[in-house]
Amino acid sequence: MSLFTDIRRLFMLSCEDVNDFIVEYLDGTLDDRTRRRFEKHIANCPACSTYLDQYRETVTLVKEEADADVPEPPEELVDATLDFLRQHYDDAAKNGAS
Amino acid sequence: MAPSSQHKPNDPPASGARSASDPLDVEAILSGDRRAFEHLVRKESPRLFRVIVRIIRDDDEAQSIMQETFLQAYQRLDTFRGDAKLTTWIYAIGINQARAALRKKRRTNPMEEADMERLQPSFNKGMYAEPPKEWDPQKMAERSERQRLVREAVDQLPENYRTVVILRDLEELSTAEAADILGISEGATRVRLHRARKALRSILASHFEDRAT
Numbered sequence: 001m002s003l004f005t006d007i008r009r010l011f012m013l014s015c016e017d018v019n020d021f022i023v024e025y026l027d028g029t030l031d032d033r034t035r036r037r038f039e040k041h042i043a044n045c046p047a048c049s050t051y052l053d054q055y056r057e058t059v060t061l062v063k064e065e066a067d068a069d070v071p072e073p074p075e076e077l078v079d080a081t082l083d084f085l086r087q088h089y090d091d092a093a094k095n096g097a098s
Numbered sequence: 099m100a101p102s103s104q105h106k107p108n109d110p111p112a113s114g115a116r117s118a119s120d121p122l123d124v125e126a127i128l129s130g131d132r133r134a135f136e137h138l139v140r141k142e143s144p145r146l147f148r149v150i151v152r153i154i155r156d157d158d159e160a161q162s163i164m165q166e167t168f169l170q171a172y173q174r175l176d177t178f179r180g181d182a183k184l185t186t187w188i189y190a191i192g193i194n195q196a197r198a199a200l201r202k203k204r205r206t207n208p209m210e211e212a213d214m215e216r217l218q219p220s221f222n223k224g225m226y227a228e229p230p231k232e233w234d235p236q237k238m239a240e241r242s243e244r245q246r247l248v249r250e251a252v253d254q255l256p257e258n259y260r261t262v263v264i265l266r267d268l269e270e271l272s273t274a275e276a277a278d279i280l281g282i283s284e285g286a287t288r289v290r291l292h293r294a295r296k297a298l299r300s301i302l303a304s305h306f307e308d309r310a311t
Contacts, residue, residue, distance in 0.1 A: 014224025023292045027273065047229035051219070051299075054230060058299040059267055065248035066268050071157060073147045077164075078140050084165040085139065089132065089172065 013041045018048045022055055124184050128175055139168050142185060145269070146192050152264045153196040153257075154203075163199060167192035182278040190279045193265075197257055208256045209297075217297035234308035251301040259294035266291050 013021070013034075018041050024030045025038050042049050074080075122141065126134035143164065150167075151160035171188045178187055209217075220227040238244055252260060258280075265276040266287075277287040 015226050016221040016224045023288045047226045050230045054299050055295060058295055058302055061248050062252060062267055065245045069249060070148055070152055073144045077147055078143050081139055081143055081165050082136055085169055088169050
Protein backbone atom coordinates (compact mmCIF):
# COMPACT_ATOMS: atom_id res chain seq x y z
CA MET A 1 0.00 0.00 0.00
CA SER A 2 1.45 3.38 -0.99
CA LEU A 3 1.84 6.40 1.26
CA PHE A 4 -0.58 8.22 -1.05
CA THR A 5 -3.23 5.53 -0.50
CA ASP A 6 -2.70 5.69 3.25
CA ILE A 7 -3.12 9.46 3.27
CA ARG A 8 -6.17 9.32 0.99
CA ARG A 9 -7.79 6.78 3.27
CA LEU A 10 -7.40 9.21 6.16
CA PHE A 11 -9.99 11.41 4.48
CA MET A 12 -12.22 9.25 2.33
CA LEU A 13 -12.73 5.69 1.18
CA SER A 14 -13.21 4.76 -2.45
CA CYS A 15 -15.63 2.04 -3.54
CA GLU A 16 -12.62 -0.23 -3.97
CA ASP A 17 -11.43 0.51 -0.42
CA VAL A 18 -14.91 -0.24 0.89
CA ASN A 19 -14.97 -3.51 -1.02
CA ASP A 20 -11.58 -4.46 0.44
CA PHE A 21 -12.90 -3.87 3.96
CA ILE A 22 -16.09 -5.93 3.69
CA VAL A 23 -14.80 -9.05 5.45
CA GLU A 24 -13.40 -7.08 8.36
CA TYR A 25 -16.56 -4.96 8.55
CA LEU A 26 -18.79 -8.02 8.73
CA ASP A 27 -16.43 -9.66 11.25
CA GLY A 28 -16.61 -6.50 13.40
CA THR A 29 -12.83 -6.15 13.36
CA LEU A 30 -12.54 -2.73 11.70
CA ASP A 31 -11.27 0.02 13.95
CA ASP A 32 -13.94 2.58 14.92
CA ARG A 33 -12.68 5.32 12.64
CA THR A 34 -12.56 3.12 9.54
CA ARG A 35 -15.93 1.58 10.37
CA ARG A 36 -17.53 5.01 10.57
CA ARG A 37 -16.02 6.00 7.20
CA PHE A 38 -17.10 2.65 5.74
CA GLU A 39 -20.69 3.17 6.92
CA LYS A 40 -20.73 6.79 5.77
CA HIS A 41 -19.62 5.70 2.30
CA ILE A 42 -22.23 2.93 2.16
CA ALA A 43 -24.98 5.36 3.20
CA ASN A 44 -24.11 7.65 0.29
CA CYS A 45 -23.17 5.16 -2.43
CA PRO A 46 -25.94 3.08 -4.05
CA ALA A 47 -23.43 0.80 -5.82
CA CYS A 48 -21.56 -0.11 -2.62
CA SER A 49 -24.81 -0.43 -0.69
CA THR A 50 -26.22 -2.84 -3.29
CA TYR A 51 -22.95 -4.77 -3.43
CA LEU A 52 -22.79 -5.12 0.36
CA ASP A 53 -26.42 -6.30 0.51
CA GLN A 54 -25.76 -8.94 -2.16
CA TYR A 55 -22.52 -10.02 -0.50
CA ARG A 56 -24.39 -10.55 2.77
CA GLU A 57 -27.21 -12.33 0.94
CA THR A 58 -24.66 -14.62 -0.71
CA VAL A 59 -23.19 -15.63 2.66
CA THR A 60 -26.69 -16.23 4.03
CA LEU A 61 -27.79 -18.28 1.02
CA VAL A 62 -24.67 -20.44 1.09
CA LYS A 63 -25.19 -21.14 4.77
CA GLU A 64 -28.91 -21.90 4.43
CA GLU A 65 -28.64 -24.09 1.37
CA ALA A 66 -25.55 -25.91 2.54
CA ASP A 67 -27.17 -26.66 5.90
CA ALA A 68 -30.18 -28.13 4.12
CA ASP A 69 -27.85 -30.20 2.01
CA VAL A 70 -25.69 -31.99 4.57
CA PRO A 71 -26.99 -35.24 6.03
CA GLU A 72 -27.12 -35.90 9.75
CA PRO A 73 -24.20 -38.07 10.86
CA PRO A 74 -25.18 -41.75 10.83
CA GLU A 75 -26.37 -43.00 14.22
CA GLU A 76 -23.68 -45.64 14.37
CA LEU A 77 -20.92 -43.14 13.56
CA VAL A 78 -19.38 -42.92 17.01
CA ASP A 79 -19.60 -46.65 17.81
CA ALA A 80 -18.23 -47.61 14.40
CA THR A 81 -15.35 -45.19 14.83
CA LEU A 82 -14.52 -46.50 18.30
CA ASP A 83 -14.64 -50.09 17.00
CA PHE A 84 -12.30 -49.12 14.17
CA LEU A 85 -9.86 -47.43 16.52
CA ARG A 86 -9.83 -50.37 18.96
CA GLN A 87 -8.92 -52.66 16.10
CA HIS A 88 -6.09 -50.41 14.92
CA TYR A 89 -4.69 -48.63 17.96
CA ASP A 90 -1.69 -50.90 18.06
CA ASP A 91 -0.96 -50.91 14.33
CA ALA A 92 1.74 -48.28 14.66
CA ALA A 93 3.36 -50.10 17.58
CA LYS A 94 3.35 -53.35 15.58
CA ASN A 95 4.74 -51.60 12.53
CA GLY A 96 7.29 -49.82 14.68
CA ALA A 97 8.38 -53.12 16.23
CA SER A 98 8.81 -54.79 12.88
CA MET B 99 -11.70 -24.49 17.95
CA ALA B 100 -14.64 -24.99 20.18
CA PRO B 101 -16.99 -27.17 18.18
CA SER B 102 -20.27 -27.79 19.87
CA SER B 103 -20.67 -31.48 20.44
CA GLN B 104 -23.86 -33.22 19.47
CA HIS B 105 -24.58 -35.45 22.38
CA LYS B 106 -26.46 -38.61 21.55
CA PRO B 107 -28.00 -40.55 24.44
CA ASN B 108 -26.12 -43.72 23.52
CA ASP B 109 -22.75 -42.00 23.31
CA PRO B 110 -21.07 -42.86 26.60
CA PRO B 111 -19.75 -46.35 27.16
CA ALA B 112 -20.97 -48.44 30.06
CA SER B 113 -17.78 -48.36 32.05
CA GLY B 114 -15.86 -45.28 33.07
CA ALA B 115 -18.55 -43.31 31.31
CA ARG B 116 -18.08 -39.64 30.58
CA SER B 117 -20.78 -37.43 29.25
CA ALA B 118 -20.04 -35.97 25.83
CA SER B 119 -20.45 -32.56 27.42
CA ASP B 120 -17.58 -33.19 29.85
CA PRO B 121 -14.43 -31.23 29.07
CA LEU B 122 -11.53 -32.89 27.31
CA ASP B 123 -8.58 -33.95 29.44
CA VAL B 124 -5.89 -32.88 27.00
CA GLU B 125 -3.06 -33.93 29.27
CA ALA B 126 -4.44 -37.46 29.56
CA ILE B 127 -5.04 -37.62 25.80
CA LEU B 128 -1.47 -36.56 25.08
CA SER B 129 -0.18 -39.19 27.46
CA GLY B 130 -1.90 -41.82 25.31
CA ASP B 131 -4.86 -42.52 27.61
CA ARG B 132 -7.28 -44.29 25.29
CA ARG B 133 -10.34 -43.59 27.41
CA ALA B 134 -9.60 -39.86 27.34
CA PHE B 135 -8.97 -40.04 23.59
CA GLU B 136 -12.23 -41.89 23.00
CA HIS B 137 -14.04 -39.17 24.90
CA LEU B 138 -12.62 -36.73 22.37
CA VAL B 139 -13.81 -39.02 19.54
CA ARG B 140 -17.33 -39.00 20.98
CA LYS B 141 -17.36 -35.24 21.32
CA GLU B 142 -15.90 -34.36 17.95
CA SER B 143 -17.13 -37.08 15.58
CA PRO B 144 -20.42 -35.45 14.52
CA ARG B 145 -18.87 -32.13 13.64
CA LEU B 146 -15.73 -33.51 12.06
CA PHE B 147 -17.89 -35.83 9.97
CA ARG B 148 -19.98 -32.88 8.81
CA VAL B 149 -16.93 -30.84 7.78
CA ILE B 150 -15.45 -33.77 5.87
CA VAL B 151 -18.70 -34.66 4.14
CA ARG B 152 -19.08 -31.06 3.02
CA ILE B 153 -15.70 -31.33 1.31
CA ILE B 154 -15.91 -34.84 -0.09
CA ARG B 155 -19.68 -35.04 -0.70
CA ASP B 156 -19.81 -38.76 0.06
CA ASP B 157 -21.09 -40.10 3.41
CA ASP B 158 -19.27 -43.44 3.35
CA GLU B 159 -15.98 -41.94 2.31
CA ALA B 160 -16.37 -39.17 4.89
CA GLN B 161 -16.82 -41.75 7.64
CA SER B 162 -13.78 -43.66 6.46
CA ILE B 163 -11.65 -40.49 6.31
CA MET B 164 -12.83 -39.47 9.75
CA GLN B 165 -11.85 -42.83 11.24
CA GLU B 166 -8.43 -42.66 9.64
CA THR B 167 -8.08 -39.11 10.92
CA PHE B 168 -8.64 -40.12 14.53
CA LEU B 169 -6.32 -43.08 14.16
CA GLN B 170 -3.56 -40.94 12.63
CA ALA B 171 -4.07 -38.32 15.32
CA TYR B 172 -3.77 -40.92 18.08
CA GLN B 173 -0.67 -42.45 16.54
CA ARG B 174 0.94 -39.03 16.06
CA LEU B 175 0.03 -37.45 19.40
CA ASP B 176 3.72 -37.11 20.20
CA THR B 177 4.07 -34.74 17.22
CA PHE B 178 1.41 -32.34 18.52
CA ARG B 179 3.33 -29.17 19.36
CA GLY B 180 0.58 -27.25 21.11
CA ASP B 181 0.69 -24.27 18.71
CA ALA B 182 -3.04 -24.63 18.17
CA LYS B 183 -5.77 -26.38 20.14
CA LEU B 184 -5.68 -30.15 20.00
CA THR B 185 -9.07 -30.27 18.27
CA THR B 186 -7.90 -27.75 15.65
CA TRP B 187 -4.87 -29.95 14.97
CA ILE B 188 -7.12 -32.98 14.50
CA TYR B 189 -9.47 -31.04 12.20
CA ALA B 190 -6.46 -29.99 10.14
CA ILE B 191 -5.51 -33.66 9.70
CA GLY B 192 -9.06 -34.57 8.66
CA ILE B 193 -9.49 -31.67 6.29
CA ASN B 194 -6.15 -32.30 4.63
CA GLN B 195 -7.10 -35.95 4.15
CA ALA B 196 -10.46 -34.95 2.69
CA ARG B 197 -8.85 -32.45 0.33
CA ALA B 198 -6.32 -35.04 -0.82
CA ALA B 199 -9.11 -37.56 -1.43
CA LEU B 200 -11.09 -34.98 -3.37
CA ARG B 201 -8.13 -34.14 -5.59
CA LYS B 202 -7.60 -37.84 -6.26
CA LYS B 203 -11.22 -38.36 -7.24
CA ARG B 204 -11.30 -35.32 -9.53
CA ARG B 205 -15.05 -35.78 -9.64
CA THR B 206 -15.65 -32.10 -9.99
CA ASN B 207 -14.27 -29.74 -12.54
CA PRO B 208 -13.48 -26.69 -10.45
CA MET B 209 -12.59 -23.30 -11.75
CA GLU B 210 -9.04 -22.16 -12.02
CA GLU B 211 -7.44 -19.04 -10.62
CA ALA B 212 -8.04 -17.17 -13.88
CA ASP B 213 -11.77 -17.91 -13.60
CA MET B 214 -11.74 -16.67 -10.01
CA GLU B 215 -10.08 -13.46 -11.16
CA ARG B 216 -12.74 -12.96 -13.81
CA LEU B 217 -15.44 -13.20 -11.12
CA GLN B 218 -13.94 -10.44 -8.97
CA PRO B 219 -15.43 -6.93 -9.29
CA SER B 220 -13.31 -4.55 -11.30
CA PHE B 221 -12.73 -0.90 -10.45
CA ASN B 222 -11.92 2.18 -12.43
CA LYS B 223 -10.34 5.02 -10.44
CA GLY B 224 -11.64 3.41 -7.26
CA MET B 225 -15.25 3.09 -8.49
CA TYR B 226 -17.09 0.01 -9.71
CA ALA B 227 -16.42 -0.40 -13.43
CA GLU B 228 -19.85 -2.04 -13.62
CA PRO B 229 -22.12 -1.11 -10.72
CA PRO B 230 -24.02 -4.16 -9.42
CA LYS B 231 -27.54 -4.64 -10.73
CA GLU B 232 -30.40 -5.30 -8.32
CA TRP B 233 -31.42 -8.93 -7.80
CA ASP B 234 -34.91 -9.97 -8.79
CA PRO B 235 -36.77 -11.34 -5.73
CA GLN B 236 -38.92 -13.52 -8.00
CA LYS B 237 -35.84 -15.25 -9.39
CA MET B 238 -34.66 -15.94 -5.85
CA ALA B 239 -38.00 -17.18 -4.59
CA GLU B 240 -37.98 -20.74 -5.96
CA ARG B 241 -36.29 -22.68 -3.19
CA SER B 242 -35.32 -25.86 -5.03
CA GLU B 243 -33.86 -23.88 -7.92
CA ARG B 244 -32.04 -21.57 -5.53
CA GLN B 245 -30.62 -24.54 -3.65
CA ARG B 246 -29.36 -26.05 -6.90
CA LEU B 247 -27.74 -22.78 -7.99
CA VAL B 248 -26.03 -22.22 -4.65
CA ARG B 249 -24.75 -25.78 -4.51
CA GLU B 250 -23.42 -25.61 -8.04
CA ALA B 251 -21.76 -22.28 -7.31
CA VAL B 252 -19.99 -23.63 -4.23
CA ASP B 253 -18.97 -26.81 -6.06
CA GLN B 254 -17.40 -24.78 -8.83
CA LEU B 255 -14.99 -23.04 -6.48
CA PRO B 256 -11.40 -24.26 -6.52
CA GLU B 257 -10.91 -26.60 -3.56
CA ASN B 258 -8.82 -24.18 -1.45
CA TYR B 259 -11.53 -21.50 -1.77
CA ARG B 260 -14.34 -23.97 -1.08
CA THR B 261 -12.62 -25.18 2.08
CA VAL B 262 -12.29 -21.67 3.53
CA VAL B 263 -16.01 -21.05 2.85
CA ILE B 264 -16.86 -24.32 4.60
CA LEU B 265 -14.78 -23.43 7.65
CA ARG B 266 -15.78 -19.78 7.99
CA ASP B 267 -19.32 -19.55 6.64
CA LEU B 268 -20.73 -23.03 7.21
CA GLU B 269 -18.89 -24.16 10.34
CA GLU B 270 -18.66 -20.54 11.54
CA LEU B 271 -15.11 -20.84 12.79
CA SER B 272 -13.17 -17.69 13.55
CA THR B 273 -10.53 -16.44 11.13
CA ALA B 274 -7.82 -17.53 13.57
CA GLU B 275 -9.21 -21.07 13.82
CA ALA B 276 -9.61 -21.40 10.06
CA ALA B 277 -6.09 -20.06 9.56
CA ASP B 278 -4.68 -22.61 12.00
CA ILE B 279 -6.43 -25.46 10.20
CA LEU B 280 -5.39 -24.27 6.75
CA GLY B 281 -1.84 -23.53 7.84
CA ILE B 282 -1.94 -19.97 6.46
CA SER B 283 -1.96 -16.53 8.08
CA GLU B 284 -5.15 -14.83 9.22
CA GLY B 285 -4.63 -12.17 6.55
CA ALA B 286 -4.34 -14.79 3.82
CA THR B 287 -7.44 -16.51 5.19
CA ARG B 288 -9.45 -13.27 4.99
CA VAL B 289 -8.24 -12.59 1.46
CA ARG B 290 -9.12 -16.10 0.31
CA LEU B 291 -12.55 -15.95 1.95
CA HIS B 292 -13.27 -12.55 0.42
CA ARG B 293 -12.29 -13.73 -3.06
CA ALA B 294 -14.45 -16.83 -2.65
CA ARG B 295 -17.49 -14.85 -1.50
CA LYS B 296 -17.07 -12.30 -4.29
CA ALA B 297 -16.89 -15.10 -6.83
CA LEU B 298 -20.00 -16.72 -5.37
CA ARG B 299 -21.85 -13.39 -5.43
CA SER B 300 -20.88 -12.95 -9.03
CA ILE B 301 -22.04 -16.45 -10.02
CA LEU B 302 -25.36 -15.97 -8.21
CA ALA B 303 -25.76 -12.49 -9.71
CA SER B 304 -25.67 -13.99 -13.18
CA HIS B 305 -28.84 -15.91 -12.23
CA PHE B 306 -30.58 -13.44 -9.93
CA GLU B 307 -30.01 -10.09 -11.63
CA ASP B 308 -33.04 -8.11 -12.59
CA ARG B 309 -32.40 -7.57 -16.30
CA ALA B 310 -34.74 -4.58 -16.32
CA THR B 311 -32.49 -2.50 -14.05
